[in-house]
Amino acid sequence: MSIELNPAAVQFAKRLIEEGKLKNDEGHWGQHNPKPNAENQFLNQHEIAEYGQWHLGLDMSKGEDTKGRYHFPYGDFETVHRDGLLAAKERAAQQGYSDIEKAANQLLQELEEKAAK
Template sequence: MKFNEDASAFAARLIREEHVIADGKGAWSKDRPSAEEENQFIRLHGFGEYAKWHLGIDERYGANTKRRYKFPYGDFKNVHRCGLLAARSRARQYKYSDIDDAAARLIELIRQRK
Protein backbone atom coordinates (compact mmCIF):
# COMPACT_ATOMS: atom_id res chain seq x y z
CA MET A 1 0.00 0.00 0.00
CA LYS A 2 1.44 3.34 -1.04
CA PHE A 3 0.72 6.56 0.84
CA ASN A 4 -1.01 9.13 -1.39
CA GLU A 5 0.82 12.37 -0.55
CA ASP A 6 -1.29 14.36 -3.03
CA ALA A 7 -4.47 13.29 -1.23
CA SER A 8 -3.05 14.30 2.13
CA ALA A 9 -2.08 17.75 0.82
CA PHE A 10 -5.51 18.13 -0.82
CA ALA A 11 -7.25 17.20 2.45
CA ALA A 12 -5.13 19.68 4.41
CA ARG A 13 -6.04 22.43 1.95
CA LEU A 14 -9.74 21.58 2.23
CA ILE A 15 -9.51 21.70 6.03
CA ARG A 16 -7.78 25.11 5.94
CA GLU A 17 -10.54 26.33 3.58
CA GLU A 18 -13.18 25.10 6.08
CA HIS A 19 -14.48 22.30 3.84
CA VAL A 20 -14.68 19.98 6.83
CA ILE A 21 -17.28 18.21 8.93
CA ALA A 22 -16.01 17.54 12.45
CA ASP A 23 -18.30 14.59 13.09
CA GLY A 24 -17.78 11.83 15.60
CA LYS A 25 -16.39 8.34 15.42
CA GLY A 26 -18.84 5.88 13.92
CA ALA A 27 -20.59 8.38 11.63
CA TRP A 28 -18.57 7.30 8.58
CA SER A 29 -20.86 4.36 7.79
CA LYS A 30 -23.67 6.82 6.99
CA ASP A 31 -21.54 9.72 5.72
CA ARG A 32 -19.29 7.92 3.25
CA PRO A 33 -20.27 8.12 -0.43
CA SER A 34 -22.33 5.26 -1.83
CA ALA A 35 -21.05 3.21 -4.77
CA GLU A 36 -23.41 5.15 -7.05
CA GLU A 37 -22.11 8.49 -5.73
CA GLU A 38 -18.56 7.30 -6.35
CA ASN A 39 -19.42 6.22 -9.89
CA GLN A 40 -21.11 9.54 -10.63
CA PHE A 41 -18.11 11.47 -9.28
CA ILE A 42 -15.76 9.42 -11.48
CA ARG A 43 -17.97 9.99 -14.55
CA LEU A 44 -17.94 13.75 -13.94
CA HIS A 45 -14.36 14.25 -12.73
CA GLY A 46 -12.28 11.18 -13.59
CA PHE A 47 -10.03 8.91 -11.58
CA GLY A 48 -7.40 11.60 -11.03
CA GLU A 49 -9.82 13.62 -8.93
CA TYR A 50 -11.23 10.47 -7.30
CA ALA A 51 -7.71 9.55 -6.15
CA LYS A 52 -7.41 12.83 -4.21
CA TRP A 53 -10.10 11.61 -1.81
CA HIS A 54 -8.10 8.50 -0.75
CA LEU A 55 -4.99 8.37 1.45
CA GLY A 56 -3.83 5.00 0.07
CA ILE A 57 -3.03 3.60 -3.36
CA ASP A 58 -2.96 -0.14 -3.97
CA GLU A 59 -0.61 -0.41 -6.94
CA ARG A 60 -1.70 -3.97 -7.67
CA TYR A 61 -4.70 -2.47 -9.48
CA GLY A 62 -4.85 -0.23 -12.54
CA ALA A 63 -5.10 3.55 -12.28
CA ASN A 64 -8.60 3.58 -13.74
CA THR A 65 -10.16 1.20 -11.21
CA LYS A 66 -11.90 2.00 -7.94
CA ARG A 67 -10.11 -0.93 -6.27
CA ARG A 68 -6.81 0.96 -6.53
CA TYR A 69 -7.86 3.71 -4.11
CA LYS A 70 -8.10 2.97 -0.39
CA PHE A 71 -8.65 4.86 2.85
CA PRO A 72 -11.30 7.40 1.78
CA TYR A 73 -11.80 10.41 4.04
CA GLY A 74 -14.50 12.60 2.51
CA ASP A 75 -17.71 12.91 0.54
CA PHE A 76 -16.27 14.72 -2.54
CA LYS A 77 -17.16 18.09 -0.98
CA ASN A 78 -15.87 17.96 2.60
CA VAL A 79 -13.28 16.19 4.69
CA HIS A 80 -15.06 14.15 7.36
CA ARG A 81 -13.34 13.71 10.71
CA CYS A 82 -15.10 10.34 11.03
CA GLY A 83 -13.60 9.28 7.68
CA LEU A 84 -10.13 10.15 8.93
CA LEU A 85 -10.77 8.28 12.18
CA ALA A 86 -11.87 5.21 10.19
CA ALA A 87 -8.86 5.49 7.87
CA ARG A 88 -6.52 5.82 10.83
CA SER A 89 -8.02 2.81 12.59
CA ARG A 90 -7.74 0.63 9.49
CA ALA A 91 -4.22 1.87 8.70
CA ARG A 92 -3.11 1.06 12.24
CA GLN A 93 -4.72 -2.39 12.00
CA TYR A 94 -2.75 -3.21 8.83
CA LYS A 95 0.41 -1.36 9.97
CA TYR A 96 0.40 1.30 7.23
CA SER A 97 2.24 3.85 9.36
CA ASP A 98 2.45 6.57 6.66
CA ILE A 99 -1.33 6.55 6.24
CA ASP A 100 -1.91 6.36 10.00
CA ASP A 101 0.43 9.32 10.58
CA ALA A 102 -1.16 11.39 7.80
CA ALA A 103 -4.67 10.76 9.13
CA ALA A 104 -3.49 11.74 12.63
CA ARG A 105 -2.00 15.01 11.30
CA LEU A 106 -5.23 15.82 9.45
CA ILE A 107 -7.34 15.07 12.54
CA GLU A 108 -5.09 17.41 14.53
CA LEU A 109 -5.49 20.09 11.85
CA ILE A 110 -9.27 19.82 12.26
CA ARG A 111 -8.93 20.07 16.05
CA GLN A 112 -6.72 23.17 15.81
CA ARG A 113 -9.12 25.10 13.58
CA LYS A 114 -11.78 25.33 16.31
Protein backbone atom coordinates in the same frame (compact mmCIF):
# COMPACT_ATOMS: atom_id res chain seq x y z
CA MET B 1 -1.47 -6.20 -1.65
CA SER B 2 0.77 -3.34 -0.62
CA ILE B 3 -0.85 0.01 -0.09
CA GLU B 4 1.21 3.19 -0.11
CA LEU B 5 0.47 6.67 1.16
CA ASN B 6 -1.13 8.93 -1.45
CA PRO B 7 0.75 12.25 -1.02
CA ALA B 8 -1.59 14.06 -3.44
CA ALA B 9 -4.54 13.13 -1.22
CA VAL B 10 -2.77 14.42 1.89
CA GLN B 11 -2.05 17.78 0.25
CA PHE B 12 -5.60 17.98 -1.12
CA ALA B 13 -7.09 17.25 2.31
CA LYS B 14 -4.84 19.88 3.93
CA ARG B 15 -6.02 22.48 1.43
CA LEU B 16 -9.67 21.59 2.02
CA ILE B 17 -9.19 21.86 5.78
CA GLU B 18 -7.46 25.24 5.42
CA GLU B 19 -10.39 26.41 3.28
CA GLY B 20 -12.84 25.29 5.97
CA LYS B 21 -14.34 22.51 3.84
CA LEU B 22 -14.69 20.12 6.74
CA LYS B 23 -17.19 18.42 8.98
CA ASN B 24 -16.21 17.92 12.60
CA ASP B 25 -18.75 15.12 12.90
CA GLU B 26 -18.83 12.52 15.60
CA GLY B 27 -21.05 10.00 13.90
CA HIS B 28 -20.03 6.74 12.34
CA TRP B 29 -18.13 6.96 9.04
CA GLY B 30 -20.57 4.45 7.54
CA GLN B 31 -23.21 7.20 7.72
CA HIS B 32 -21.13 9.60 5.61
CA ASN B 33 -18.91 7.40 3.46
CA PRO B 34 -20.08 7.76 -0.15
CA LYS B 35 -21.94 4.70 -1.39
CA PRO B 36 -20.90 3.03 -4.68
CA ASN B 37 -23.58 4.86 -6.67
CA ALA B 38 -22.30 8.23 -5.34
CA GLU B 39 -18.76 7.21 -6.25
CA ASN B 40 -19.86 6.27 -9.76
CA GLN B 41 -21.76 9.52 -10.16
CA PHE B 42 -18.65 11.45 -9.08
CA LEU B 43 -16.57 9.51 -11.61
CA ASN B 44 -19.06 10.29 -14.37
CA GLN B 45 -18.38 13.98 -13.78
CA HIS B 46 -14.68 13.94 -12.80
CA GLU B 47 -11.39 12.31 -13.70
CA ILE B 48 -10.14 9.27 -11.78
CA ALA B 49 -7.25 11.39 -10.44
CA GLU B 50 -9.78 13.64 -8.69
CA TYR B 51 -11.44 10.56 -7.23
CA GLY B 52 -8.03 9.41 -5.99
CA GLN B 53 -7.48 12.67 -4.09
CA TRP B 54 -10.21 11.58 -1.69
CA HIS B 55 -8.28 8.44 -0.66
CA LEU B 56 -5.17 8.32 1.54
CA GLY B 57 -3.97 4.96 0.20
CA LEU B 58 -2.82 3.69 -3.20
CA ASP B 59 -2.64 0.04 -4.22
CA MET B 60 0.10 0.23 -6.84
CA SER B 61 -0.73 -3.27 -8.08
CA LYS B 62 -4.04 -1.98 -9.47
CA GLY B 63 -4.44 0.05 -12.63
CA GLU B 64 -4.42 3.84 -12.36
CA ASP B 65 -7.85 4.02 -13.96
CA THR B 66 -9.60 1.69 -11.49
CA LYS B 67 -11.47 2.39 -8.26
CA GLY B 68 -9.70 -0.61 -6.73
CA ARG B 69 -6.44 1.33 -6.68
CA TYR B 70 -7.75 3.75 -4.04
CA HIS B 71 -8.18 3.00 -0.33
CA PHE B 72 -8.83 4.82 2.94
CA PRO B 73 -11.42 7.42 1.92
CA TYR B 74 -11.79 10.42 4.21
CA GLY B 75 -14.46 12.65 2.68
CA ASP B 76 -17.70 12.86 0.75
CA PHE B 77 -16.32 14.51 -2.44
CA GLU B 78 -17.11 17.93 -0.96
CA THR B 79 -15.74 18.04 2.58
CA VAL B 80 -13.22 16.30 4.81
CA HIS B 81 -14.98 14.36 7.58
CA ARG B 82 -13.56 13.91 11.05
CA ASP B 83 -15.08 10.45 11.27
CA GLY B 84 -13.59 9.58 7.87
CA LEU B 85 -10.12 10.47 9.09
CA LEU B 86 -10.70 8.49 12.30
CA ALA B 87 -11.81 5.46 10.30
CA ALA B 88 -8.81 5.74 7.96
CA LYS B 89 -6.43 6.08 10.92
CA GLU B 90 -7.90 3.08 12.73
CA ARG B 91 -8.02 0.81 9.68
CA ALA B 92 -4.47 1.79 8.66
CA ALA B 93 -3.24 0.97 12.18
CA GLN B 94 -5.04 -2.38 12.15
CA GLN B 95 -3.58 -3.26 8.75
CA GLY B 96 -0.03 -2.08 9.51
CA TYR B 97 0.13 0.98 7.24
CA SER B 98 1.89 3.30 9.66
CA ASP B 99 2.53 6.05 7.11
CA ILE B 100 -1.19 6.28 6.31
CA GLU B 101 -2.05 6.11 10.01
CA LYS B 102 0.33 9.01 10.75
CA ALA B 103 -0.99 11.10 7.86
CA ALA B 104 -4.59 10.54 8.92
CA ASN B 105 -3.72 11.47 12.49
CA GLN B 106 -1.98 14.67 11.39
CA LEU B 107 -4.95 15.64 9.20
CA LEU B 108 -7.30 14.85 12.07
CA GLN B 109 -5.39 17.22 14.35
CA GLU B 110 -5.44 19.95 11.70
CA LEU B 111 -9.19 19.48 11.19
CA GLU B 112 -9.91 19.67 14.90
CA GLU B 113 -7.76 22.80 15.29
CA LYS B 114 -9.51 24.49 12.36
CA ALA B 115 -12.96 23.47 13.65
CA ALA B 116 -12.16 24.96 17.09
CA LYS B 117 -11.56 28.43 15.61
